[in-house]
Structures are given as structure tokens and as C-alpha cells.
Amino acid sequence: MEWTVSPSPPTAGPLTVALKLAEGTKPVAGAEVRLEGTMTHPGMAPVSSVARETSPGSYEARMDLSMAGDWILLVDARLADGRTLKRQIELPGVRPDGRPG
Amino acid sequence: MTGPAPLSPPHPGSSGFDWLRVPVIGRFLRWRHCRMAMQVPLFLVGMAMIVHGLVGPQLAPRNLATLLTWVHFRGALVLVMLAGGNLFCMACPFQLPRELARRFFKPVLRWPRRLRNKWLSLALFVLVLFAYERFDLWASPWWTAWLIFGYFAAALAVDAVFKQASFCKWVCPIGQFNFIASTVSPLEVKVRDPDVCTRCTTLDCIRGTRGTPGEAKGEVIQRGCELALFQPKKEGNLDCTFCLDCVHACPHENVGILTRLPASELWSDRRRSGIGLLSKRKDLAVLTLVFTFGALLNAFGMVSPVYAVQTWLAGLLGTTNETPVLGTLFVALLVVEPALLVGLAAWLSRRASGAPGPLLPLAVRFSYAVVPLGFGVWLAHYGFHLLTGLWTFIPVVQEAFGLGAPRWDLVGFPVRLVVPLELGFLALGLLGSLLTAWKIAEREAPSRTAAAFLPWGSLCLLLGSAAVWLLLQPMEMRGTFLGG
Numbered sequence: 001m002e003w004t005v006s007p008s009p010p011t012a013g014p015l016t017v018a019l020k021l022a023e024g025t026k027p028v029a030g031a032e033v034r035l036e037g038t039m040t041h042p043g044m045a046p047v048s049s050v051a052r053e054t055s056p057g058s059y060e061a062r063m064d065l066s067m068a069g070d071w072i073l074l075v076d077a078r079l080a081d082g083r084t085l086k087r088q089i090e091l092p093g094v095r096p097d098g099r100p101g
Numbered sequence: 102m103t104g105p106a107p108l109s110p111p112h113p114g115s116s117g118f119d120w121l122r123v124p125v126i127g128r129f130l131r132w133r134h135c136r137m138a139m140q141v142p143l144f145l146v147g148m149a150m151i152v153h154g155l156v157g158p159q160l161a162p163r164n165l166a167t168l169l170t171w172v173h174f175r176g177a178l179v180l181v182m183l184a185g186g187n188l189f190c191m192a193c194p195f196q197l198p199r200e201l202a203r204r205f206f207k208p209v210l211r212w213p214r215r216l217r218n219k220w221l222s223l224a225l226f227v228l229v230l231f232a233y234e235r236f237d238l239w240a241s242p243w244w245t246a247w248l249i250f251g252y253f254a255a256a257l258a259v260d261a262v263f264k265q266a267s268f269c270k271w272v273c274p275i276g277q278f279n280f281i282a283s284t285v286s287p288l289e290v291k292v293r294d295p296d297v298c299t300r301c302t303t304l305d306c307i308r309g310t311r312g313t314p315g316e317a318k319g320e321v322i323q324r325g326c327e328l329a330l331f332q333p334k335k336e337g338n339l340d341c342t343f344c345l346d347c348v349h350a351c352p353h354e355n356v357g358i359l360t361r362l363p364a365s366e367l368w369s370d371r372r373r374s375g376i377g378l379l380s381k382r383k384d385l386a387v388l389t390l391v392f393t394f395g396a397l398l399n400a401f402g403m404v405s406p407v408y409a410v411q412t413w414l415a416g417l418l419g420t421t422n423e424t425p426v427l428g429t430l431f432v433a434l435l436v437v438e439p440a441l442l443v444g445l446a447a448w449l450s451r452r453a454s455g456a457p458g459p460l461l462p463l464a465v466r467f468s469y470a471v472v473p474l475g476f477g478v479w480l481a482h483y484g485f486h487l488l489t490g491l492w493t494f495i496p497v498v499q500e501a502f503g504l505g506a507p508r509w510d511l512v513g514f515p516v517r518l519v520v521p522l523e524l525g526f527l528a529l530g531l532l533g534s535l536l537t538a539w540k541i542a543e544r545e546a547p548s549r550t551a552a553a554f555l556p557w558g559s560l561c562l563l564l565g566s567a568a569v570w571l572l573l574q575p576m577e578m579r580g581t582f583l584g585g
Binding site for chain 1: 160173239489493509
């Protein structure tokens with residue numbers, strides 16, 4: 001799985017996460033992909049999103065990071081053949097409101 | 102097990118509302134085994150936290166060790182302290198293994214005389230604050246679990262070797278936090294009627310109750326205060342763990358849990374049992390300063406400006422290693438800043454009031470004034486985490502014990518509702534500190550009270566303003582300021 005976020009470096013507020021799922025060189029199309037963003041500090045409100053497939057194997061999710069700090073994105077994908085894929089994306093040091101880090 | 106004896110009518114000289122006379126609650130608290138009844142469930146929760154921390158998901162918001170320690174325990178602790186008293190020490194699960202162990206062996210050593218002060222526990226308190234920031238303990242279930250385990254082990258080890266409640270009185274950093282915080286609590290374990298004590302000849306509240314020679318071979322069947330607080334001369338909550346041993350030991354039913362004016366003990370300088378004179382206790386004075394400045398430091402650690410300061414410091418020191426940077430920040434905010442501000446306030450106070458005498462004792466006498474404000478900052482900070490994340494334990498418990506689909510949507514109160522409450526806590530703390538500073542000034546300089554008060558009142562206002570500024574900064578929870 002490959003991923004990018006925009007803006008990069010990430011800031012609090014709207015965030016776009018682009019994911020590419022592939023097995024070898026073959027894109028994995030038709031997966032249901034859910035993302036949950038959670039801070040490393042316990043007790044903070046998580047944010048969640050369902051990704052849409054923009055082209056075969058490419059998925060995009062929009063999230064709203066509620067606060068600056070260290071975030072972890074939990075990717076939970078159910079593939080078309082029933083297999084599941086779970087990955088963790090670390091986003092350390094998300095800056096507040098678009099200020100440079 | 103036996104139930105508590107029926108309670109005699111209130112003594113004519115008793116003052117304050119007595120919780121031991123409240124139906125059900127009072128009866129439960131007068132029961133000899135009430136402490137253990139509270140410790141057992143908390144002990145089981147503690148065990149679950151250790152196990153989950155070690156083998157559960159290593160994502161802090163989804164682990165009982167990190168969630169319950171850093172959100173629920175800390176928040177509940179300060180709120181209960183505000184509304185009641187030192188109820189965590191009363192139900193302390195760390196003491197349960199020690200209680201059970203002492204049924205089989207008795208320690209023979211007394212705590213070393215040189216260490217009968219707060220310096221060791223003060224150092225441990227600072228160490229915990231430092232480790233929390235340095236190793237991002239809030240983000241590590243594994244390390245949090247070991248911290249809890251270490252606490253159990255340390256309590257057991259210290260009290261296995263040394264007599265009395267040595268761990269509570271001289272070692273436990275949480276205990277010292279609780280002792281200082283409980284000075285602003287509305288409840289106190291105290292004598293109902295002092296006249297009854299003057300007629301008492303057995304002093305069971307401190308010596309313990311002995312069985313008759315034919316019964317239990319004349320041994321102590323109910324211990325007295327293990328923290329050396331002799332009830333007739335006890336004043337305030339310092340060093341009191343609310344264990345209620347004195348309540349159970351007193352043959353005259355003359356000890357209660359009474360209401361009192363919060364913080365009033367801070368401006369009293371009568372000699373108190375097990376403590377002495379506050380004005381002579383440099384260790385306690387420094388502990389109160391670390392309690393208050395540590396509250397600001399701990400809150401500073403989670404707002405955006407701290408990262409700019411740390412990055413600047415890292416550049417200045419020419420390092421990317423977090424330890425020296427954080428160490429410098431700790432020295433600056435816990436040593437240099439308090440020394441300068443308190444020293445300046447003491448100098449100005451002495452100059453304005455014309456009070457003779459050296460500066461250090463004056464600083465010691467006034468330093469207790471900052472406690473209510475410090476407590477307000479801890480309350481605002483920890484209360485924020487608890488209230489905004491109040492329900493987050495439900496999905497974590499569901500997941501840990503397989504109780505249906507976890508409700509990750511359950512969080513807590515919205516930030517916009519909690520922030521006014523935080524400001525209220527800070528205002529309450531500031532008012533308490535101003536009142537305490539005034540009362541101490543009245544005591545120290547009766548003829549020039551306003552002049553003596555002004556520098557200390559200004560210090561409280563300055564610290565209060567800093568706390569409000571911190572509260573209004575954008576929050577940022579990071580552990581990776583140099584590498585992230």
C-alpha cells in the first residue's frame with residue numbers, strides 16, 4: 001500500500017489521504033476502504049472517513065483533523081475477494097491551522 | 102466480618118457536617134473493612150490495566166493502561182479532591198498487596214531519620230513529570246503498564262522493609278501530589294470534640310487498640326495512624342491518607358470526616374502532629390512550588406508554543422537529543438523561574454511591610470499561597486481530558502472483553518462546553534490563592550497587611566494570567582518535536 005497526504009506536511013483541518021492498493025504491479029480494485037484517525041494521546045475524539053475509488057486501485061479519503069499533534073490513521077480495507085487489509089499510517093507533528101512546522 | 106458499632110449522638114462541641122453520620126455512607130465508612138472493600142475493585146482494575154498494557158493493542162487510545170491512567174484516573178482524582186477529599190489514597194490499590202503481605206511478616210526497620218522529609222518524594226515527583234514528557238508515557242501502553250507494575254512493587258518493597266506507612270509518607274509521588282491537593286479539599290478527618298481527647302488516656306488513635314491479654318495475646322488488633330498524625334494535634338490534610346485507622350481505633354467514636362473551609366489550613370501556622378510548623382518546612386514549601394509550577398509546565402507541554410521553545414533551545418544547545426533540551430526546560434521552569442519570582446516577591450514583601458528577618462523563611466511562609474492556583478491548573482488540565490474523553494473507556498472495555506461492537510463514536514463533552522468550566526476552575530484557584538496570600542500577610546504583618554500582600558497577590562495574578570494564556574493556546578499533543 002502506498003499513501004500520500006495533502007497538505008504535506010499535514011496540518012489540523014481538512015486532510016486528503018490518497019491510497020494506492022496493489023498486489024505486485026496489479027492494482028487492487030473494488031475494495032471498501034475505511035479510515036479512522038486517532039491521536040496518540042488517549043481520550044481524544046477520533047475522526048473517520050470512507051474512501052472512494054478514483055481509478056482502479058486508487059482511493060481517496062477526506063478527513064478533518066480536529067487538532068494539531070501526533071496522529072495515527074488506521075486503514076481498514078475489505079478487498080473484493082473478501083480478504084481484509086489493515087495498515088497503520090503515522091502522521092507525527094501535525095501542525096496547527098496551516099502554519100509551517 | 103462485623104459491622105460498625107451504632108453511633109452515639111453528636112458531641113456538643115463538634116463542628117462541621119460529619120460524613121460518618123450520613124446513613125449508608127457513614128455506616129460503610131465506619132466498617133473496619135471499608136478500605137479493603139474499595140481497594141479490591143481498584144486492584145482488579147489495576148491488574149486488567151497491566152495485562153492490557155502488556156499484551157493488548159499498543160495504540161494508546163485503545164488500551165486500558167493508557168486510557169484509564171492518563172485520562173480517567175487523573176481527571177477523577179482531581180475532581181474528587183475538589184468535591185470531597187483524598188479519596189484515592191483511601192482506596193489506594195497499591196497498598197493492598199502490602200496489607201496482605203503484612204499479615205505474614207512484620208517489617209523491623211524504621212525509615213532512616215535523614216530521609217524523614219519530602220525531598221526524596223519531591224525528586225520522584227519531578228522524575229515522573231520528566232519521564233512523562235521525555236518518554237511520551239501517554240502514548241505507550243507498554244511503558245504505562247510497567248509504571249503501574251513498578252508502583253505496586255515499590256510500595257510492597259518499601260513497606261516490607263520499613264515499619265509504618267513509610268511508602269505513603271516519604272516516597273509516593275502520587276501521595277505527595279494528593280497531600281498538597283487535599284489542602285484545598287472541603288473534607289478533613291478530624292476530632293469531633295477536643296474535650297473528649299483531653300480526657301482520653303489510651304491514645305488508641307495513634308498507638309492502636311490492643312486486645313486484652315486473654316484476647317489476641319494483647320497485640321494490636323486495630324492499628325492507629327501509621328503516618329504519625331496524632332488526632333488531637335492533627336491539623337489539615339497534609340500526610341493524611343484518609344485510611345480511617347484513627348476512626349476505627351478511637352474508643353470514644355470521636356473522629357469524623359468533617360467539612361471545613363477549603364485551603365484554610367494553608368494560612369494556619371500552628372504546630373501540627375507529624376508535620377511540625379509549615380513555616381519551618383522548606384521541603385514542603387518547595388513541594389508546593391513544584392506542585393504549582395509543575396502544573397503550568399505540564400500544561401505548557403501540550404500547547405503549540407512549547408515546540409517553538411524546544412526547537413529554539415535545541416538550536417541553542419546544538420543538539421537533537423530531547424533529554425538535554427527537556428532537562429533545560431525543566432530547570433528553567435521548575436527551579437530558575439520559581440526561585441526568581443518567589444525571591445522577588447519575598448524581597449518586595451519584606452521591603453514594603455518593613456518586616457525584619459531573612460528572606461528565605463519569609464518565602465517559605467508565603468509559598469503555600471500558590472497551592473490553590475496550582476490545584477486550579479491541574480483541575481483545568483486533567484478535568485479537560487476527563488470530560489472531553491469521558492466515555493472513551495466504553496469502546497475500549499468492549500473491545501478488551503469482547504462485549505459487542507465497540508462504540509468508537511462515544512467520546513465525551515464538547516470542547517466548547519468544557520473550556521468555560523476550565524476557566525472557572527482557574528478563577529476559583531486564583532481566588533483561593535489571593536485569599537490565602539492575604540491571610541498569610543495578615544498573620545505575618547498585621548499592621549501592614551496590604552503592603553505585605555501586594556507582591557504575593559501580584560505573583561498569583563501573574564501565574565493565573567499565564568494559566569489562562571496556556572488554556573487559550575491551540576492544543577497540540579506531540580511527542581516528536583525534534584524528529585517529527
